[in-house]
Amino acid sequence: MLILAPDGSVVVAAEGDPLHVPIVYLGEAVPEPLPLSLVEPVATDKGIAGAKLAIGDNNTTGQFLKQEFELIEKIVPEGGDLKTAAAGLSDAGQTLIVADLAAPRLRELANLPEMRNAIILNIRAEDDELRTSECKPNVFHVIPSRAMKADALGQWLVRKQWMRWVLIYGVNEPDKAFAEAIRRAAKRYRAEIVEERAYEFKAGSRRTDTGEQQVREQMTLLTQRLPEHDVLIVADESEVFGDYLPYRNWDARPVVGTSGLVPTSWHRSQEQWGGTQLQRRFTRASNRWMLERDYAAWEAVRTIGEAVTRTSSGDPAALRDYIISDSFELAAFKGKPLTFRKWDQQLRQPILLATPLMLVSVSPQEEFLHQRTPLDSLGHDEPDSTCRLNQ
Amino acid sequence: MLQRKWMALSVALACSTALDQARAATAYVSNEKGNTISVVDLDKMETVATVPVGERPRGITLSHDKKLLYICTSDADHIEVLDLESLEVIRTLPSGPDPELFVLSRDGSTLYIANEDNNFVTVLDLTQGVVATEIPVGVEPEGMAISPDNKVLINTSETTNMAHFINTETLEIFDNVLVDSRPRYAEFTPDGKEVWVSSEIGGTVSVIDAGSREILKKIGFEIQGVRADTIQPVGVRITPDGKTAFVALGPANRVAVIDVASREVQDYLLVGQRVWQLDFTPDAKLLLSTNGESNDISVIDVAERKVIKSIPVGELPWGVAIR
Numbered sequence: 001m002l003i004l005a006p007d008g009s010v011v012v013a014a015e016g017d018p019l020h021v022p023i024v025y026l027g028e029a030v031p032e033p034l035p036l037s038l039v040e041p042v043a044t045d046k047g048i049a050g051a052k053l054a055i056g057d058n059n060t061t062g063q064f065l066k067q068e069f070e071l072i073e074k075i076v077p078e079g080g081d082l083k084t085a086a087a088g089l090s091d092a093g094q095t096l097i098v099a100d101l102a103a104p105r106l107r108e109l110a111n112l113p114e115m116r117n118a119i120i121l122n123i124r125a126e127d128d129e130l131r132t133s134e135c136k137p138n139v140f141h142v143i144p145s146r147a148m149k150a151d152a153l154g155q156w157l158v159r160k161q162w163m164r165w166v167l168i169y170g171v172n173e174p175d176k177a178f179a180e181a182i183r184r185a186a187k188r189y190r191a192e193i194v195e196e197r198a199y200e201f202k203a204g205s206r207r208t209d210t211g212e213q214q215v216r217e218q219m220t221l222l223t224q225r226l227p228e229h230d231v232l233i234v235a236d237e238s239e240v241f242g243d244y245l246p247y248r249n250w251d252a253r254p255v256v257g258t259s260g261l262v263p264t265s266w267h268r269s270q271e272q273w274g275g276t277q278l279q280r281r282f283t284r285a286s287n288r289w290m291l292e293r294d295y296a297a298w299e300a301v302r303t304i305g306e307a308v309t310r311t312s313s314g315d316p317a318a319l320r321d322y323i324i325s326d327s328f329e330l331a332a333f334k335g336k337p338l339t340f341r342k343w344d345q346q347l348r349q350p351i352l353l354a355t356p357l358m359l360v361s362v363s364p365q366e367e368f369l370h371q372r373t374p375l376d377s378l379g380h381d382e383p384d385s386t387c388r389l390n391q
Numbered sequence: 392m393l394q395r396k397w398m399a400l401s402v403a404l405a406c407s408t409a410l411d412q413a414r415a416a417t418a419y420v421s422n423e424k425g426n427t428i429s430v431v432d433l434d435k436m437e438t439v440a441t442v443p444v445g446e447r448p449r450g451i452t453l454s455h456d457k458k459l460l461y462i463c464t465s466d467a468d469h470i471e472v473l474d475l476e477s478l479e480v481i482r483t484l485p486s487g488p489d490p491e492l493f494v495l496s497r498d499g500s501t502l503y504i505a506n507e508d509n510n511f512v513t514v515l516d517l518t519q520g521v522v523a524t525e526i527p528v529g530v531e532p533e534g535m536a537i538s539p540d541n542k543v544l545i546n547t548s549e550t551t552n553m554a555h556f557i558n559t560e561t562l563e564i565f566d567n568v569l570v571d572s573r574p575r576y577a578e579f580t581p582d583g584k585e586v587w588v589s590s591e592i593g594g595t596v597s598v599i600d601a602g603s604r605e606i607l608k609k610i611g612f613e614i615q616g617v618r619a620d621t622i623q624p625v626g627v628r629i630t631p632d633g634k635t636a637f638v639a640l641g642p643a644n645r646v647a648v649i650d651v652a653s654r655e656v657q658d659y660l661l662v663g664q665r666v667w668q669l670d671f672t673p674d675a676k677l678l679l680s681t682n683g684e685s686n687d688i689s690v691i692d693v694a695e696r697k698v699i700k701s702i703p704v705g706e707l708p709w710g711v712a713i714r
Contacts, residue, residue, distance in 0.1 A: 003565045006542035006558045007602075057530045060510055061551040064529065064567040274549060274573075277489070277507055277531050302550075309552070309569065331550065331572040331592040335642075336620045373620065 018066040021058075021314040023304055024089055025051050025297070026109070027075045027100035033239040041288055047100045047123060048073060049286040050294030054301030056285075058308075067308055071301070082109050090114035095316050098300045099139075100293070103127040110136040119316050119323070121300035123293060127177065131344040132380050135387035140323065141346040142303070143296045146181035148379035149263035152351035152363035153233075153256060154185035155377070159365050162230035166253075167196045168222065168245070169235035178258065179235040194227040199241050219248035226251060233257040260355065263363070266295030267354040272362075273335035299332050299347065306330055324390050334362075336375070344387040348375040416672045418679055418713045419460050419475075420688055421448035422705030428462065428473060429704035431679075431688065433672065433713070436700050442478050445471050450492035451710040455499040460712060463490040463504070470502065470515070475714070485522050487513040491533055492576075496559070497541040505532040505546060512546050514562060526562055528555050536577035536586065543601065545586055547574035554588045554599060566604045570597040576668075578627040578636075580651060589624035589638060596624050596638055598654055608654045610638075617643050626668035630693065631675050637691075639666040639680055646680055646689075648696055658696050662689035670711045681708040 025048055034042055043049070051071055058069040072094060076085050086109060089095065095118035099106055103125040110120055115138055122130070122141045131145050157163070165186060169179035179196075186193050199222060223232065223245070232249055234257040236242035242259035254260060268279065268289040278298070282290040290298075307319040307328065322328055324345070329337030334350045341348060353361045364370075368377040376382075418431040421444075428448065430440035445464030448471075452461050460473040463486070470490060472482035486493075489508035496503070501523070502515040511525040512532055529551025536545040537559070544557040547570075554577060556566040571593020578587045585607070586599045596610040612622045623641030629651060630636075636649040642665050648658040663682025671678050671693070678691040681704075688708060690700040 003563065004558060004561060005556075005565045006560065057550055060530045061548075061553070064551070064553060064555075064564070274507075274531065277549075280489075280508055306552075329572050329592065331552075335592075335623075337572055337592045337594075374618070 016066070018062070018068045019308070019312070019314055020068050020070065021304070021308055022070045022072055022092075022094045022096065023051075023055065023301055024072045024074055024094050024097045025100065026085070026089075026097050027073075028078060028080065028102075028105055029075050030078050030102070033237075036239045036241075036243040043288055043291060043294075045286065046291055047293040047297045049288075050282070050290065050297035051098055051301050053282055053285055053294075054298040054305065057298075058301065058305035061305065061309055065309060065312070067312075069301075069305060069308075083112055083114070086112045086114040090118070095119065096304050096314075096319070097121065098123055098297055100124050100297070103130060106130070106139070107134065110139045117316055119304070119320055121303060123296035123300050128181065128380060131346050132385040132387065135344045135385075135389050137345075137389055139345060140300075140303070140340060141344070142300045143293070144265050144349060144351060145346065145379050146178050147184060148346075149351055150178070150181035150185040151188065151378045152263040152353060153261070154182075154189045154191065155363045155365040155368050156261075156353050156361055157191065157231060157256070158189045159367065163191045164227075164229045164231075165191055165193050166223075166226050166229045166232045167193050167235065168232060169196070169198055170238050170240050170242075171198060171200050172238040172240075174237040175235050175240075175258075178237055182233055182235060182257070194229050197222065197226075199236070201241065215244045216248050219244050220250055223249040223251065229253060231256050234259050261353055261360055262355075263351050263353055264292050265349060265351060266290060266292045267352050267359060269354055269357060269359040270333070270352055272359075273333050275333040278333050299330065299338070302332065303330055303347075341376070341382075342390040343382050344380070344385050345389055346379065348373065348378075350375065351378060416674075416677075416713055417475075418670070418688070418711055419451060419453075419473075420679075420681055420704045420708045421451045421462060421710040423447055423449055423683070423707040423709040425706035427705045428460070429708070430478065431702055431704065433677065433690075436690065436702055438702060438704055440478060441705060442473065442480075444473065444480060445469065445483075449709045450490070451712045452493060452495055453712045453714055455495070457714040461493065461495070461502060463493060463710075465489050465491055465507070470504065482520070484515060484517070484520055485513075486515065487511055487522065487525065492535050494535040494537045494544070496537060497539070503535055503537070503544055503546075505535050507531050507533060507549075510548070512544075512557070524562055526557060526564070528557075528564065529553050529567075533575050534577040534588065536579050538579050538601065539581065539583040545577040545579075545588075547577050547588055549573045549575065549591075552590075552593075554586065554597075556604060568597070568599050568604050568606065570599075570606070571595045571609065575625050576627050578629055580629055581631055581633040585651075587627050587629065587636060589627050591623045591625055591641065594619065594622050594624065596627065596636075596649075610649060610654055610656065612638075612640060612643075612647055612656060612659075614640075614643060614645060614659050617645070625666070626680075628669040628671060628678065630671070635693070637669055637678055639669050641665055641667070642684075644682075646678075646691065660689075660691055660696060660698050662691070662698055663687045663701060667708070668710050670713050672713050679711050679713060681711050683707050683709060 445467030447466035529548025531549035534547035571590035573592040664684035
């Protein structure tokens with residue numbers, strides 16, 4: 001194609017077929033806990049909506065470079081056969097994969113020989129073991145780990161000098177895992193967990209006719225006669241009781257953790273560093289606000305896009321080399337370039353601290369320094385991990 | 392002794408001349424959060440008026456006769472025209488959604504507006520007050536610049552990470568240059584031979600040859616005691632003699648001084664917090680920086696390369712234009 005420059009000279013645009021880059025969104029149709037509050041809309045396209053937006057962004061850039069990105073959605077049934085799916089993808093040369101999978105299925109996928117040379121971008125599993133003892137060269141973690149989130153919250157509590165914590169956790173595995181991350185943060189920041197309690201009731205229905213009175217009594221009972229404390233930290237990823245705690249707890253103490261003030265990689269109130277544009281584009285495309293998994297999927301697809309733009313290649317090996325190199329940086333509305341930790345392939349990123357309607361702060365807090373980057377004050381640092389990828 | 396007195400006298404003379412010539416200059420500052428324009432008298436060195444305008448005013452520019460101020464009121468989704476005599480908004484112009492920055496054509500007839508929200512540059516015919524056309528560009532268009540001969544329009548797109556070169560006659564992109572992450576601002580050298588593009592997240596300024604569209608150099612910044620990831624280049628201004636460039640470095644709270652010929656950083660000037668945009672007084676003796684977090688502007692003596700004054704303005708100052 002010939003294009004006229006204003007000085008009359010003719011510019012030759014890139015010739016030949018465009019570079020076609022397929023990106024697979026691989027998920028499993030498993031039911032997820034619904035938000036406890038009826039006010040909170042239930043998103044049925046959580047994750048994939050962010051991937052779609054990022055594909056659009058990649059293609060807007062790609063049109064200037066003759067690069068085309070395609071999003072292929074592949075959702076296996078609950079407990080479905082990942083091996084067959086992986087073999088099909090590998091045969092079709094589709095090995096750039098955004099994985100919306102819980103940790104056990106992610107492990108299974110990463111270990112398949114068909115996926116040995118793939119790039120798997122984890123947007124869901126926050127499990128710390130995946131970053132400390134089970135690292136895989138073909139897996140990049142886009143979603144922050146629980147330890148990163150607990151540290152982000154811990155730094156804020158230290159800054160506020162709220163050093164006496166009560167920890168209340170649910171009985172499901174993810175709840176216990178977040179509680180463990182909170183314990184680790186307490187140790188790191190020399191906060192004191194003055195008491196722990198488990199909440200053992202089963203999840204009820206979101207909708208009841210006269211639920212308010214019963215909930216009030218349950219939460220009061222759960223939190224009475226606690227030792228002196230500054231904050232109540234709740235670990236309830238399963239959405240069973242966390243949002244019931246604020247204002248119903250026995251002592252007049254703020255609730256933080258998975259309810260109240262929450263550490264998250266994205267929040268609808270985030271408008272800094274151009275965040276407004278991403279929020280608006282997302283809302284226009286999906287008719288709802290952007291959730292954390294949408295943002296992780298957006299980051300994952302943009303990571304591939306950025307690597308393809310800079311390397312002019314769709315080859316997973318070339319992209320992998322670039323993503324883990326010092327040249328890679330992702331601009332993702334956090335005011336800092338995001339990069340991957342070399343030893344565990346976790347995306348470094350600031351963590352937002354937000355209440356339901358308002359951004360409160362962004363960690364790392366200024367006082368927490370690190371010899372490499374302050375972002376490495378969040379989560380497991382190299383000496384805390386046995387992973388030594390890319391060495 | 393006599394010699395020293397002479398020197399002191401001549402320095403004093405030089406200073407007073409610099410200030411004399413800047414006199415009668417008035418700066419206009421858009422306050423992003425305050426929804427106002429601060430009017431700053433550079434003789435008195437103080438804010439003398441605060442004018443309410445539409446929501447989230449950011450990019451501002453003067454008409455060539457300096458009687459009007461065009462304002463991107465981003466959240467109001469239009470351009471407002473402030474009459475600088477009466478200090479009243481006399482006209483509202485369509486802009487497309489979320490206008491952030493714009494540039495006026497050399498003949499003053501056209502505004503080229505970056506619509507941050509929808510991947511377009513809107514071409515606004517100022518004589519008719521209507522949108523002439525929209526040019527599709529990359530994701531999140533922001534920086535805008537026009538060549539001295541009015542033939543080439545530059546737009547930078549923040550998520551696409553490119554400087555788009557647009558032919559102002561055909562209104563089509565004729566070339567794209569990949570730069571570092573989140574390019575925010577573009578500025579031609581006065582001779583039109585180079586385009587300087589700042590990358591906020593990349594932390595660099597790319598110097599692009601306007602003829603060949605090759606990147607001649609990526610200028611990096613290093614300030615002792617300042618964390619590298621807080622160095623985020625935004626506004627760029629080059630002196631009319633084409634010798635010196637000034638680059639606002641965002642949360643690093645510094646303005647870099649760069650020798651244009653060698654493309655080497657010569658100095659860093661400490662200004663207020665989160666410095667966004669810059670502008671010269673008409674005689675180019677003073678440079679002003681808007682400091683978003685500290686709600687003030689810094690006044691820089693260009694020849695001395697010294698910050699000589701901070702002047703409080705409105706909430707979250709963003710853009711600046713001086714007449």
